[in-house]
Amino acid sequence: MTSTTIGFVGTGVMGKSMARNLMKAGYSLQLYTRTKEKAQELLNEGAAWKNSVAELAETSDVIITIVGYPKDVEEIYFGENGILENAREGTYLIDMTTSKPQLAQKIDEQAKKKRLYALDAPVSGGDIGARDGKLAIMIGGNESAYEEMLPVFNVMGENIILQGPAGAGQHTKMSNQITIASNMIGVCEAIMYAKKAGLNPERVLDSITTGAAGSFSLSKLGPRMIQGDFEPGFYVKHFIKDMKIALESAKDMNLMTPGLELSLSLYTELAEKGDEDSGTQALIKLFS
Incomplete structure (x- = not known):
């Protein structure tokens, strides 16, 4: 699984530690964030930089997003430069932002049409849980996609539960x-x-x-x-x-x-x- 390339969008208080733990576990990590400076620490540690969400989506096997607000989620997933338009068929999309359940369902519907696998997977545990890889991860989506992504989730958290269909995590x-x-x-x-x-x-x-x-x-x-x-x-x-x-x-x-x-x-x-x-x-x- 560590031959998997993970695209990571959002390196805030929690995202930075989550991304770092994925790199430590041996995943190849590429990043995009609106402010490149915020990602600099991780770039220094070996992550690759992508200039846009579209560029990141085109070259990732798994895409993890953890951004600020539902409007940010909407922006990076939808539209011609968004993840849904540019991800390769079979890519796993994991939104770990705390966002609206209805938005998670909308992403899932669009993902299915494009033969992508979407999971909503918000987290709890704050900066300490993110740093220590001990987050609680609450997941909504397809069970086989959840099982496929379990090794990735296990790097970031320790209380990982599939709660139901799309939106259930939110x-x-x-x-x-x-x-x-x-x-x-x-x-x-x-x-x-x-x-x-x-x-x-x-x-x-x-x-x-x-x-x-x-x-x-x-x-x-x-x-x-x-x-x-x-x-x-x-x-x-x-x-x-x-x-x-x-x-x-x-x-x-x-x-x-x-x-x-x-x-x-x-x-x-x-x-x-x-x-x-x-x-x-x-x-x-x-x-x-």
Whole structure:
């Protein structure tokens, strides 16, 4: 499988580490990203540069995309210079962006017409999970395509589950983001409560991270909140985008999500105060 050439689009906070792990596993990697400087580190490590999405699509066996917003996904997959028009028959297309379930279904429909294999495979685990190759990967699409791509997924993650047909990966990621949305409020409130009560919040975390309150947000982002480290493991602006998609999907299903709505309003306030490029743990600033 390592004779496979992987085309990778998007080298942000998570994408860069995911691409690096694929190279370390022996895959031949070629890159395209809107800002070449962002890819420079990987190019120095041996990845090949392609000048356009079309050029990358023409010469890849597998194409992985992890970009910012659904509009970016739309742009790189559709149109005459997009992936769907330029990929060779039999190519595997894996979108790992957190995007709209309906868009994943649209990509899948077009891919089938062109004898391409599409999977939606959003991830969770932030910068740490990406770096350590321990991401949770939630997948929608055809089962045989999923099985064929399992060696690739295994390099990037360790909790890899096919959730159903096209769009199912994105719906699963929405469930993930809905859970985090309310949880982040709880983590902020808990840390501030500990401080107001005159406790050492780090010591409090030592007790509560291993109990019933335990979560990734509490054990990984709680310490960053206490230390005032607001560097992005996952951007506030991208979390807002995810929550808006989740809210839209929930409304389509007539589902009430008051926790999600509250979290979105708080994060929107945080972004308006200048923290859209901070990590999601910056939410604690509103409580301080």
